[in-house]
Amino acid sequence: MNDALPTPFRRVVVTGVECSGKTTLSKNLANHLGWAWIPEHARTHPDVLADQVSESTFEELHESQSNAAAMAKSEYPGVICDTGDLVLRIWSEAKLDFSWHPVTPPDPRVDFHILCPALSSWEEDPLRTLPRFEDRLMLEQKYREHLQHRHYLVAEGDTPEARLEHVLSQWPW
Numbered sequence: 001m002n003d004a005l006p007t008p009f010r011r012v013v014v015t016g017v018e019c020s021g022k023t024t025l026s027k028n029l030a031n032h033l034g035w036a037w038i039p040e041h042a043r044t045h046p047d048v049l050a051d052q053v054s055e056s057t058f059e060e061l062h063e064s065q066s067n068a069a070a071m072a073k074s075e076y077p078g079v080i081c082d083t084g085d086l087v088l089r090i091w092s093e094a095k096l097d098f099s100w101h102p103v104t105p106p107d108p109r110v111d112f113h114i115l116c117p118a119l120s121s122w123e124e125d126p127l128r129t130l131p132r133f134e135d136r137l138m139l140e141q142k143y144r145e146h147l148q149h150r151h152y153l154v155a156e157g158d159t160p161e162a163r164l165e166h167v168l169s170q171w172p173w
Helices: 022-033 055-072 085-096 133-147 160-169
Strands: 010-015 036-038 078-082 112-115 152-154
Touching: 010 022, 010 085, 022 036, 022 078, 022 160, 036 055, 055 078, 055 085, 085 133, 112 133
Parallel strands: 010 078, 010 112, 036 078, 112 152
Antiparallel strands: none
16 A cells, blocks of 8 residues: 655746746756646737736736646646746836736745846847846846745856756755
8 A cells, every 4th residue: 555645736936037048947947857837928928919018917927827837737746837926026017017916826836936047148039128137137136035035046057057957956856
């Protein structure tokens, strides 16, 4: 008889400023662990693409990303999310001058955050607005302040491989 308790489902959110390597790290980590990967839903949301973001856009993004994570529970031991509610909150403050908070908490809950520090290089794309490294560093401070009371680690390293190796060396499970 196997008396071992089942391993609980884990939700990890990779967070940070734009162009900090979140997508690369989140994909690499999910691949390495054999977990589900949830992309940043804002990149395909019609309001975002049309630059017509409103307060309701943030709630829709929260719901769609939470639903995608919940769907992964039946097939995977965990999920790695490319961004989450913290990005939405800080983005709402910058974009609409209000601080968005979810109406409902994320389900499944977020167990752990990984902060990707700002990279000095910047790749232009239509959704990015902070080409100056100094501006991204200032915004990164907001992420660090918000994460102080959460379980998180900083993905150290200058290359995607170094960051993945660092995260795995500090992996909590």
